[in-house]
Amino acid sequence: MGMKTTHLKKLIFIVLLLYGNVMFSQTTVSMQAPCNISGCGAQDVEIGRVYIGDINGDQITTCTVGDVLNDVYLYVDISKAASKIDLYMQFYLMNGSDKIDKDGNVYVGNQKISIGISGSITTGTYQMFELINYTCGEELTLTDVYLSWQTPGSVVGPGCATQQSKCSGENLPPIDVQTPIAPDFTFVYNCENNGFQGATFTNASTGGDGVLTYQWSFGTGSSPSVANTEGPHIVQYTSSGTKTVTLTVTDEDGDFNSITKNVVIDSTPLASIIGTNVKCNGGSDGAVDLTVTGGKTPYTYSWSSGETTEDINNLSIGSYTVTVTDANNCTSNATIEITEPTVLSTSYLASDLSCGGSDGAIDLSVSGGTAPYTYLWNTGATTEDISGLTAGTYTVTVTDTNGCQQVESVTLISNDNEDPTISVPEMLSIEGCNEDDISSLNSRYPFSLTESSDIKDSFFATDYIASDDGTIVSITYIDVVASYNGCITTVTRTFTVTDTCGKKGTDTLIITITDTTNPTWTNEPMDMTSVECDPSTNAQAFSDWLASFSGTDSCGTAAVTHNSTGLSDDCGGTGSETVTFTLTDECGNSITKDATFTIIDTTDPTWTNEPMDMTSVECDPSTNAQAFSDWLASFSGTDSCGTAAVTHNSTGLSDDCGGTGSETVTFTLTDECGNSITKDATFTIIDTTDPTWTNEPMDMTSVECDPSTNAQAFSDWLASFSGTDSCGTAAVTHNSTGLSDDCGGTGSETVTFTLTDECGNSITKDATFTIIDTTDPTWTNEPMDMTSVECDPSTNAQAFSDWLASFSGNR
Template identity: 25%
Template structure:
């Protein structure tokens, strides 16, 4: 297709575009141009022939530079060049060029960009350009590699050199390092990217190598220690870079020999070093193995076989299994003994008639590496039948264990005994061991301390002697073997024990001669390895045990126990045998008998009966409770030296009787038991038959103190004769009193009597004298609350008669009211619900400042039952108190009872000095204490106090009334 664009220019701008579409067999390109001008013209452009016409607008683009990697591919630059048309061009770059409007476009990215130019006439032309991204970097690098000498080490390095480029540079290694050089890295291939200041980058890599196999060392041969001597180690090197050298002291010293000699037990670290000083280590140990055969003991009676075990107390601290290799041995007395190799059990039959000590040796070996062996001696004591005079004590051999340079404390007496039960003591209190150690032994307890020679290991021994206190004194000597071992990680030791009993229970402790060199706590397994055969055993974790032989059994018995320490994390354990010998003679046993000292209350003449019954009960108790350890059923005799005449009196008929009971079994063995009966008196005198009266005396009584004193004496005499005592009917009680006439309190004298028997038991009794003042009496009265006169304030002193003062104290004893101004009572303070009710108020009057104090009680009944009287003296009620204080109660002086009689009342009020302070010839109950010139007071009121009133009822025929009048104006 061919396109022809026609542009027609007229004076009036008319643009006609004719598009001719012609079909051709060749390929065509589309294009256009536009033009406007004052002078019309036609511009044609044939794109096939490229024929140009005048005034054509043309556009070309000059590439100034492509984008570069240093500019992150966004630093390209191009310039648009326009010609033709009408100058005065404008430019519009595409959005890819950030819509720039200058001829030159900057910061172009690597892509296609276009620009449109417009001339002054509005003609436009468009062209495009392609911007590429070019790599302009010329950075060069070189690497200097330091390889790893010792396989696995991180000591390789790469020294990087950078040439060209623009500093500063940044580095990004494949292992994350930002440094220029790599240091202290393991073998391997490393790459790095280098970027300069213009963002130019390059990549480089290098490889660090190491030997194919690391240097190593292995154990070729070890020689361990068997009890004695020293060990050795031979090693072998490989890998790395030969030749090798070796060190056993952490590199302090090296040797070329592969064998290390004279090594003690312990752990070793051996280091190999190759030609590049590369090292490797191997850990190994020189083992120590040893086994200890420990001295054994056993006891039996003449002609009596006995079994034992040689392995129970033997030690193998490595825990190896011990086996007896000398399975048949001959004793020093010619007895052939067979020993079971795995269990260590043997049976020994003494020669006929032989008594004394017999011995044999045995050897054990363990299954350790290397095999260790040891030899020990078995000591057997053959005891005679009991000599009724005295038997020699038995000193059994002792053993102890400790570690090198470690003292040990032990005791030589714990497995020794005396068949007669006599006390035994050590007579060799200072001994010297075979290694020259001086040992002091406590003669009574057998305790000793042993300090081994410095650096010594092995067996050290000493002998000691014990003696009893019989007649004659007999002795025995034996050996103590102390084994000093090298320091162990943990160990504990159990040693054989021996106990002797005469048909009695044995209370012992297997730990008494056991040891733990590290000081750990030893604990016993309560289940024995081998239990007793002829009794009952109770074994406790703290080592204590109880052994009860079977009834009637005599002879030997034994058990094997296990002891372990509390070391952590690995405990150490050991075993030992306890040998028990039971004799044939034991006196009767009274352990279960409840015959003890007893105290019984005295009962006078019946004391002897009490004592007789007590003694008979004791004998009956002994007959039922006594037992014979070897023969449970007791068939002997019980006697006592009881005699009531042996009573030692302490007080009254009481006292003490000591009685000795003798218990004899069928074999003539005896036991004595002492009990004391105490008849005591803890009961005070009985006053059931005693009665002493209280006394009341009038204060006016003559000889009143003499009467009171005689009353006290009479009481004492009566108590001395009437008191009885349960422990001594013939003894008169001692009577004392605290009588003191000056101790009168509140008109009462209380006297306390103490009645004491001769055992100092006391009963207390009290009596009293009451003193009455009868010089004054109190009267009761009744007041009507509805009566105008009776309901007025009442003076309580009006209730008293006799010789009294007004200085006493009035108090309400019963009733809901109070005393006014020390001695007045207001009846209206009592609330009565109706006319038929009443209330009784009890008042007390006390005068304590008198020689004979006064205390009186009186009752006032307040009621509403007012009587109506005719005009007469009894009907006239005159105020005794007025209180003109405005409360409407007792406000006015009143003369009542004459209202209906037509009488005229004349009143005169007189003060204490005799002056008339008020008078009226026709009184109308209207005076309220008003003052005038003859009185003192304030606010027109007379002072509070007592006044006198004279009331005359004119023409009544009645005498004038006069009485005190109390006026309270406060």
């Protein structure tokens, strides 16, 4: 970054007054393709520094990171430029690694920002262009800088040099733009072991001139509390809370700027463990109680044994380490060792007795476990050692202070040369539920969990043998339930023979008690048939029927299951299903029984709107069809098992006349099971209304005769009358036989006209048609005198006759 001194600042101000406005008005800025810099080696024009300033050229020294600066400009110092004109500059303006144009837009390509300054070039400061969208904290660099100029008198103007000797740029280093001081820093938390978080603060400031100095203040409870180097700085805290951290950056001109951030410091977690050791050797009843203080909740836990809960139990011996992580990802570790006592063990020194005597003794020694110990012998003694014993087996249970036990048995014998022997069958299987079914009937001796009394008097039989070189004193037995899985019980029966010296012999019989007996019905499945349907209760009745059967078992409970998938829905609410019921005891013995549940529907549906005749309906062509359709659809019924539908056999009204008609219809009401009832009803439309004249017959008289039109006029008169009927059409008939011909073409006739509808309803009206003649005829050849006819006897008569016939007339 370029150097700036007070003297140079004053010089720049003077240069701006002299040249700034002139150069600004002669400056042009555009984006152009790069000039060829090959061979550019002249150093006649040099750039001193580039900085961001305001409209007046004053350098902007401070800003706040992230703020967009408005009304700022990029300025360049020309530090060497004697007797030169038409300065031309090209460069890439870099924002970090991005190329940007003067408006701050990132672009891809090789076009450079190009600036032409026409006229004489002198040393001084030149405003290049306004920086748009410059954000405080961005660092700008000019790279690939190219300079060209012309010698005085040239007329080429600013642009790529026409003479390679008038350019400079082949090996120019990048030029950093002097930006405002923008103090900033980042920080990351660390988790120190002093009970509170620490933080590492890293300078992220930009801008400023020359060598920068830094002044940090890290807030209350910090160590160190201040620093005057760039850093990074690792700071520890002795308290939690919000810490106000300030960084002030000052450049070598004395310009400075500060930023303050609030940093929240939490305490760090501290884990401690209280352990409970395993009580008895080989056990897994150890436990760990973890306590966490400090840090930021919630915590997560990761034990070396894989658990993720705060406390862990059911532990065997070993080392257990936990890592506690708080919400700030700070951790604390703690380790505890779970131990166990040594094995509780016993040893003894036994003193056998003289045969038949009572001078035996047992000297017991105990080690391991956790002292003190307690003792319980099968004789009832509670001392460690016992004496004054006869021949027999002595058992002691040793219990340490944690409740751990060790059982030791010692058998004392009389001095004898040979042990007695005993032999019993190896196996015996019986039917039953458990050991309680062992009796003297099926197992020779009843079940006994305690040693029996002497049975030697009843013992000897086939497969039950005992012998001794001396005298057998007693034979006893004791039963132990070896296993039970709910259905099979195994009992180990141990027989012991004892001679007079206390020597013993044993043999065992394994008794297996198995439940192979099927359960029995207490309420056997039975068919339920002909249940009349009731939709509101059918489902419950079926469910109750399924659940109504039960059974019992001599050894325990028996459960009923079935294979029902639901009633078949044949019609309405009816249905049937044959169900297999299975009664199974706890040992899998089972019996089955089939039963059928049937819901039937034999009840006819009932009319809710019974079909009724509809008669004497006066016809109305516009409504008759709809009235008939509505009548057909107006009847309905109901059924207790479901729905009921109405059907009919109508084929349509008989069309007797006009819009009338009638039909007797059979209506059938049928439920979903086919039960039905019928009812006949008749719909009748009648017509009793006479038709009406629309053009009533009227007399036509005094018609002057015209032989050429009279007949047509009479015919038109007869056909001119008409009528209508509300049920259909109406036809006009008459009784005319023709005009009476009184004279010439005249005549008259009185006609009866009848208007009849399609149902025969009719009305009549008389009218007279008259043709008269009151006009005199006219001469067409009027009679004229004929005189002076020269007589001619042969023609006179003929002439006279012709004269008489020569005259005619016309009507």
